Amino acid sequence: MAKTVTLDAEPVKAASPYKNANQELRYKLYTLAIIVVILAAWELAPRMGLVSPIILPSFSAVVGALISLMQQDFFLRHFSVTLTEILIGFVLGTSIGLALGIALAVWPTAKRIAYPFVVGFQAIPKIVFAPLFIAWFGFGMSSKVVMAVVISFFPVLINTLVGLESVPEDARKLMRSIKATPLQTFRKVSLPHALPVIFAGVKAALTFAVIGAIVGEFVGASEGLGYLVELYKNQLRIDRVFAVIVILAAIGAGGYFLLEWLDRKLIFWRTDAQGK
Amino acid sequence: MMAARIDNGTPLERAAPAETIIDVKGLGKTFTLDSGPVIALESVDLTIRKGEFISFVGPSGCGKSTLLNMVAGLLPATEGAATLNGRAINEPSRQVGFMFQTAVLLPWRTVEENVLMPAEVFGTKSEATRQKARTVLEAVGLRDFMNAYPRQLSGGMQQRVSLARTLTYEPDVLLMDEPFGALDEFTREAMNLELMRITQAAGITVLFVTHNITEAVFMADRVVVMTPRPGKVSGVIDVELPRPRTIDQMQSQTFTDLIFKVRGILGHGQDSHA
Ligand SMILES: Nc1ncnc2c1ncn2[C@@H]1O[C@H](COP(=O)(O)OP(=O)(O)OP(=O)(O)O)[C@@H](O)[C@H]1O
Ligand SMILES: [Mg+2]
Numbered sequence: 001m002a003k004t005v006t007l008d009a010e011p012v013k014a015a016s017p018y019k020n021a022n023q024e025l026r027y028k029l030y031t032l033a034i035i036v037v038i039l040a041a042w043e044l045a046p047r048m049g050l051v052s053p054i055i056l057p058s059f060s061a062v063v064g065a066l067i068s069l070m071q072q073d074f075f076l077r078h079f080s081v082t083l084t085e086i087l088i089g090f091v092l093g094t095s096i097g098l099a100l101g102i103a104l105a106v107w108p109t110a111k112r113i114a115y116p117f118v119v120g121f122q123a124i125p126k127i128v129f130a131p132l133f134i135a136w137f138g139f140g141m142s143s144k145v146v147m148a149v150v151i152s153f154f155p156v157l158i159n160t161l162v163g164l165e166s167v168p169e170d171a172r173k174l175m176r177s178i179k180a181t182p183l184q185t186f187r188k189v190s191l192p193h194a195l196p197v198i199f200a201g202v203k204a205a206l207t208f209a210v211i212g213a214i215v216g217e218f219v220g221a222s223e224g225l226g227y228l229v230e231l232y233k234n235q236l237r238i239d240r241v242f243a244v245i246v247i248l249a250a251i252g253a254g255g256y257f258l259l260e261w262l263d264r265k266l267i268f269w270r271t272d273a274q275g276k
Numbered sequence: 277m278m279a280a281r282i283d284n285g286t287p288l289e290r291a292a293p294a295e296t297i298i299d300v301k302g303l304g305k306t307f308t309l310d311s312g313p314v315i316a317l318e319s320v321d322l323t324i325r326k327g328e329f330i331s332f333v334g335p336s337g338c339g340k341s342t343l344l345n346m347v348a349g350l351l352p353a354t355e356g357a358a359t360l361n362g363r364a365i366n367e368p369s370r371q372v373g374f375m376f377q378t379a380v381l382l383p384w385r386t387v388e389e390n391v392l393m394p395a396e397v398f399g400t401k402s403e404a405t406r407q408k409a410r411t412v413l414e415a416v417g418l419r420d421f422m423n424a425y426p427r428q429l430s431g432g433m434q435q436r437v438s439l440a441r442t443l444t445y446e447p448d449v450l451l452m453d454e455p456f457g458a459l460d461e462f463t464r465e466a467m468n469l470e471l472m473r474i475t476q477a478a479g480i481t482v483l484f485v486t487h488n489i490t491e492a493v494f495m496a497d498r499v500v501v502m503t504p505r506p507g508k509v510s511g512v513i514d515v516e517l518p519r520p521r522t523i524d525q526m527q528s529q530t531f532t533d534l535i536f537k538v539r540g541i542l543g544h545g546q547d548s549h550a
Contacts, residue, residue, distance in 0.1 A: 168378075168380070170376045170377075170378055170380045171380050171382075173350060173374070173376070174374065174376070174380050175397075176350055176368055177348055177350060177368045177372070177373075177374040178368070178370065178394045178397050178398070178445075179367070179368050179369075179370060179397070180397045184396075184397050188382070188393065188396070188397070189382065192382070192384050193382075267384075268384070269383040269384040269425060269427065
């Protein structure tokens, strides 16, 4: 889909928000400086006795716990269980959200009928379903996948619907004037037009899938990173609790940056003004 | 800008009394709203000959867009009927091209891909249509920008792509709803001259909606003057200035008289620039 632009003549250049690379570098340095300050405070506070190391282990202690945890035999099992729950939940949630969003957008009657349910469902804090899903689907992975699906499909559904409905009137009229079929209009105009908005929903869905899997594990599990957090908390091994949090953060961030990269590849025409 | 020429440059034989292409009889549109009926347009009669350039002027709300949409087959009439080449218009036709105030380009497609989009929809995309697209892009002075994306183009250039997209599928009729209204004065004048040159060379019938009286008279073979509340045609004025039209003709007495005639129909205190 992505293409490189080659022009014989000089095109009008898209304005960059940063006039020079120099300034951009400076912003990066500021970010880095803040990180250093936070890590230093984290390291020094427990060491200087400002907080108990049991409540907040020092940064270096967490790094140590992280390394030792990752060397344990059981670690990979728990890691892969949670990762699998997240991935399956995310893929299913995104697919369901996309399918429902498209259905509601192209079929006005369905939207009229289903919209109250959609709004009502959104109002429920879906975390309350977690104990129920454990009761229904057991302590294994399926209850966590269901939880991840239930809270992650929603942003995709709403963004798909909103994106597809925001196609400019003139663009629809143009397609009608050349007698395009509804499918042609959908494929050539509506879907690409909605893609940036849909993608924002997909990114949110990933974050929600992580939350869903972990909450499910908190409520009832014998495996997974959420289970490990519960376990280490009960054993008062807070350094390991932090270590697991770091791993979860890495999963979330890794997925997010992957999606961000895909977003840029796929939606190459996005202008700076449209934001991210 | 004026250097580009349409493909073979065959001059149009306007001399022969051309046949009717669009026939509008008693056409009207009433919108039914919750607050009651709104008469957008009342009993319009108009016969348009092949190759004619017709301007529609009138203040906001006099039903210009409504009329154009009905002729395009995008909006059903509530009274009367319109025909295209003798056939009743009740749906859009591929012989008719529609151009809007905005260019309506797809930002994920290059200029060339945008221009070929209708061909894809028609299922006629081929080496021949590609060649045609290149020729038309050349004619509108955008050959060097075939592979550019819309956001890399100025507003005037985007509107040219829009024109090229329509011309590429060779419609008999071009419906234009304030096509250059969003452009600056200089660009608009250049676009108008180009439009006249291209459509005249290709023998395309043009229905051109504008708020601008000067522009309406300068472009047209006939100016249809419309007034609002309810929207209707209040007069049709023949413009017998020789073609090709030149900017100098605007200085002539004939031209000034025509402008006053249009103003007279519209009523006094009417601005030429809306
Ligand atoms: N979809 C609609 N529903 C209800 N009323 C409409 C609709 N479209 C147009 N009208 C009404 O019909 C009348 C004519 O509208 P139209 O858009 O044809 O005017 P216009 O001459 O094109 O105006 P402008 O110069 O502002 O574009 C207006 O009074 C408008 O409010
Ligand atoms: Mg209008």
